[in-house]
Each structure stands twice: as C-alpha cells, then as structure tokens.
Amino acid sequence: MNRFAFYFDSSSCTGCKACQVACKDHNRLPVGVTWRRVREVSGGGWERRGDAWVSSVFAYQLSLACNHCQRPICLEVCPAAAYRQRPDGIVILDSSRCLGCRYCGWACPYGTPQYDERLGRTSKCHGCFEQVDAGQPPTCVAACPMRALDFGDHAELLARHGSAGVVFPLPEADLTEPALSVTPHREAGRAAREGARLAGGPEGGEP
Amino acid sequence: MKERSLAVFTVLSQLAVGALWFWAVAGWATGQPVAAGDGWTLPVLGAVLAVMLSGLAASFLHLGAPSSAWRACSNLRSSWLSREILCASLFAGVVAALIVLLRLDAGTAALRRGLAGLAALLGLLLLACMAQAYRLRTVPAWDTWITPASFAGTALLLGSLGVGAGLAFAPADTMGGVENWRRAFFLAALMLLGLQLALFRFWMTRWRAPRRISHLARIRVALGGCGLVLLGALLVAGGGTALPVVAFGVVLGAETAGRLLFYETRTEREL
Numbered sequence: 001m002n003r004f005a006f007y008f009d010s011s012s013c014t015g016c017k018a019c020q021v022a023c024k025d026h027n028r029l030p031v032g033v034t035w036r037r038v039r040e041v042s043g044g045g046w047e048r049r050g051d052a053w054v055s056s057v058f059a060y061q062l063s064l065a066c067n068h069c070q071r072p073i074c075l076e077v078c079p080a081a082a083y084r085q086r087p088d089g090i091v092i093l094d095s096s097r098c099l100g101c102r103y104c105g106w107a108c109p110y111g112t113p114q115y116d117e118r119l120g121r122t123s124k125c126h127g128c129f130e131q132v133d134a135g136q137p138p139t140c141v142a143a144c145p146m147r148a149l150d151f152g153d154h155a156e157l158l159a160r161h162g163s164a165g166v167v168f169p170l171p172e173a174d175l176t177e178p179a180l181s182v183t184p185h186r187e188a189g190r191a192a193r194e195g196a197r198l199a200g201g202p203e204g205g206e207p
Numbered sequence: 208m209k210e211r212s213l214a215v216f217t218v219l220s221q222l223a224v225g226a227l228w229f230w231a232v233a234g235w236a237t238g239q240p241v242a243a244g245d246g247w248t249l250p251v252l253g254a255v256l257a258v259m260l261s262g263l264a265a266s267f268l269h270l271g272a273p274s275s276a277w278r279a280c281s282n283l284r285s286s287w288l289s290r291e292i293l294c295a296s297l298f299a300g301v302v303a304a305l306i307v308l309l310r311l312d313a314g315t316a317a318l319r320r321g322l323a324g325l326a327a328l329l330g331l332l333l334l335a336c337m338a339q340a341y342r343l344r345t346v347p348a349w350d351t352w353i354t355p356a357s358f359a360g361t362a363l364l365l366g367s368l369g370v371g372a373g374l375a376f377a378p379a380d381t382m383g384g385v386e387n388w389r390r391a392f393f394l395a396a397l398m399l400l401g402l403q404l405a406l407f408r409f410w411m412t413r414w415r416a417p418r419r420i421s422h423l424a425r426i427r428v429a430l431g432g433c434g435l436v437l438l439g440a441l442l443v444a445g446g447g448t449a450l451p452v453v454a455f456g457v458v459l460g461a462e463t464a465g466r467l468l469f470y471e472t473r474t475e476r477e478l
Contacts, residue, residue, distance in 0.1 A: 175345050
C-alpha cells in the first residue's frame with residue numbers, strides 16, 4: 001500500500017454508529033473521546049405547492065476519523081513533536097509526549113485530535129496501524145454492517161469509487177490534502193447550498 | 208473561555224516587549240542608553256522581567272500536562288508555537304542577564320548595550336512568532352493581517368502607557384526631564400489606542416459576533432473609550448501618580464477583553 005486512505009459511502013450509511021462504538025470499544029476510549037464519529041447532516045423543510053404542503057426534509061450521515069492527510073497540519077504545529085507520519089501516510093500521535101496544549105485541535109480542520117480531560121492529553125485515530133500491518137482491516141471498517149467504510153491505497157480507492165472532492169460540511173481539501181475518498185449522498189449538493197445560504201446570513205447582535 | 212490563561216500570556220508578554228522597546232527608545236533619544244545603569248533602568252527592567260515571567264507562568268495553566276512542558280521547543284523545524292516559546296524564554300533570560308550585570312555593576316557598556324539590543328530583537332521575534340502561531344491556514348478568522356497588526360498594536364500601546372505610568376513615580380530629573388517623556392508616552396498611547404479601537408471596529412464588521420459574546424465587545428469598547436478620556440485628561444492636566452496607573456489598568460482591561468474576544472472568533476468544529 002503506497003498511501004493509506006479511508007473510503008466512506010455516504011449514500012449507504014444508515015447512521016447506526018457501529019463504527020463509532022467499535023472504535024471506542026477496541027481502543028478503550030473514555031467518555032467524551034471519539035476517534036471515529038458519526039454526524040448527521042440534515043436540512044430542507046416544508047414547501048408549499050398549490051394548496052398542499054410538501055416535505056423536502058433530507059438527512060445523511062458522515063462517518064469521520066482521522067484522514068491521515070498528505071499535509072498533516074497537526075504534525076506541523078505540534079510543539080512537542082508528538083506526531084509522526086509513516087511512509088504509508090498513517091499519522092500517529094504519541095500521547096505520552098503531548099503537553100495538552102490543544103493546539104493541534106485548533107489547527108485540524110476536521111476536529112480529529114480529541115482532548116481527554118481526564119488525562120490532560122490529546123489522542124486520535126491511528127488507523128489501527130497494527131491491524132493494517134497484519135493484513136487486517138481497521139476496527140471501524142470491519143464493524144460497518146452496511147459496508148459503507150473501506151480502506152486501502154488512496155489511488156486504488158479513487159480509481160474504484162471516484163471522489164466527490166469536498167463533501168459538505170467538510171472543509172476544502174487543499175488545506176491539508178486528506179487521504180479520504182467519499183461517495184456523496186444524493187442530497188449533499190442541496191445541503192451545501194443550504195449551508196452556504198445560512199453562513200451568509202446574520203449570526204448575532206451588534207457588538 | 209477556556210483560553211483565559213493564553214489571553215493573559217499574550218497580553219503580558221506583549222506588554223513586556225513593548226515596555227522594553229519604549230524604554231530603549233527613550234534611552235537612545237536622551238543619550239542615556241537603557242543599559243547605562245541609571246536609577247530607573249533596573250526597576251523598569253525588573254518590571255519587564257516580572258511581567259514576562261508572569262505571562263509564562265499563566266501559559267502553564269493552559270497545559271493539560273504541565274509536566275511535559277519541557278518538550279515545548281521540540282518542533283522548531285515547523286511549529287511556530289515552539290519558536291514562540293523559545294523566543295519568550297530567551298527574551299526573559301537575556302533581560303535577567305542584563306539585570307544581573309547592572310545589579311553587580313559588571314560587564315562593559317558595550318556588553319550591556321549588546322544585551323539590551325538582543326532583548327529588543329528577541330522581543331520583535333517573539334511577536335512575529337506569536338502572530339504566526341495564530342495564523343493557521345485552517346482558522347480563517349485568525350489567518351488575516353489583522354492578527355499581527357493587533358498584536359503589535361497591543362505591544363506598543365501597553366508598552367508606551369506602562370512606561371509612562373511607571374515614570375509617574377520617578378524623580379523629575381530622570382531621563383533629563385521626566386515630565387516631557389511622560390507626555391510623549393501618553394500621547395503615543397492615546398494615538399495607539401485610537402488606532403486599536405479603529406482596527407477593532409473594522410475587524411468586528413468582518414465578523415458577526417454571536418449574541419452570547421457580544422457583551423465582551425461592548426466591554427472592550429467601553430474600557431477603550433474610558434482609556435481615551437483618561438489619556439486625554441493626563442495630557443491636558445497631568446495627573447500625579449494615581450491617574451496614570453488607573454489609565455493603564457483600564458487600557459489593560461480593554462486589551463485583555465479584546466484578546467478574549469479574539470479567541471472566541473475561532474469556531475469550534477462539530478465534525
């Protein structure tokens with residue numbers, strides 16, 4: 001494998017969170033720390049068509065862990081040099097070196113580094129690298145009942161599944177070049193338009 | 208408001224750097240270099256060191272694992288935070304060394320001038336590293352020219368006002384005539400405060416503050432306005448020793464409120 005990457009099929013994900021629970025269980029993560037998290041993106045509403053009101057509500061799920069980016073900003077900014085990147089691209093955090101400054105959490109556009117209040121240190125998804133080295137899938141990939149998660153070489157995943165580029169509400173890919181391939185839900189475009197419309201509106205009061 | 212300790216660190220370290228700069232400029236302009244060992248140099252340098260050390264101590268409160276703080280300079284190759292911590296530590300160390308030399312009346316004048324110049328340069332590097340540490344490409348609210356501009360503005364504003372207020376306790380013949388220097392520092396502070404408030408207003412028009420923290424912005428503007436009035440009064444009527452200190456406290460509060468607001472502009476991601 002030249003470049004480790006995750007693949008996620010948003011059109012198949014039911015939001016069951018089996019991946020999230022499996023990761024939490026396998027890595028014995030405490031309350032408040034979720035290396036893989038499932039988020040719902042929803043929108044739409046009610047539209048009047050003539051005398052009738054029609055529902056246009058939609059929802060889809062995003063399952064996110066660490067994207068083991070090509071340009072990992074966490075590795076760049078960590079003052080303790082607690083991050084390292086393997087030749088296959090997997091980014092690993094040595095929590096024992098962590099100062100608990102949370103700077104990496106500020107920098108990561110995906111919210112991947114998770115601060116553990118109990119330990120005063122940060123941790124994150126390590127791609128189950130030991131299992132991957134043994135030829136096994138990461139725990140989250142193995143746990144998904146819908147087979148919406150996959151892993152492998154980034155180029156192969158892109159060739160097999162294509163890539164949506166940026167899927168709302170993920171940030172622009174050129175910030176950190178995530179090793180992530182996503183099949184978007186059919187309503188992802190509509191979600192992006194609604195999100196842009198909401199972002200452009202007034203947010204609060206005058207200073 | 209988890210970043211209160213960092214707000215204190217950045218404001219105090221900028222105050223320390225600004226105060227050193229203004230004291231050095233005044234010393235150069237009067238032909239009495241900051242390292243000359245006259246009566247007020249040691250108290251000023253002592254205050255600069257105390258403020259910087261207080262800021263560094265406050266930054267420890269932000270760490271979840273302070274016992275690992277010694278690793279903070281481990282990534283000088285790419286981390287602006289590592290570089291910032293190194294510059295802050297070196298700045299404090301050089302100022303401390305200068306204080307020791309002056310106290311012991313040791314070292315040549317050239318050595319003292321060199322250390323003073325090195326401290327001023329390290330202060331500039333510290334501000335630059337601090338600004339770069341916050342210019343994360345993934346945090347658009349911070350990745351603008353306003354970040355280094357406001358950091359520099361805070362350093363100059365608090366530095367000028369801090370030295371001016373400190374000189375309220377100095378004998379009249381200090382620096383060849385302390386009253387003129389006090390007025391110069393207060394005038395500089397007045398102009399800088401006006402610039403900071405204008406910059407703040409410009410920044411706020413670009414960012415729509417949620418209602419939950421708009422009270423911080425009101426506090427910042429209110430204290431800044433009070434500071435302008437107090438500085439104007441100081442320039443017109445002088446002010447003994449109490450009014451300059453009050454003015455300094457009010458402006459310090461305004462800058463701290465502004466810094467707390469700065470941290471609030473980073474949107475917590477819910478991914």
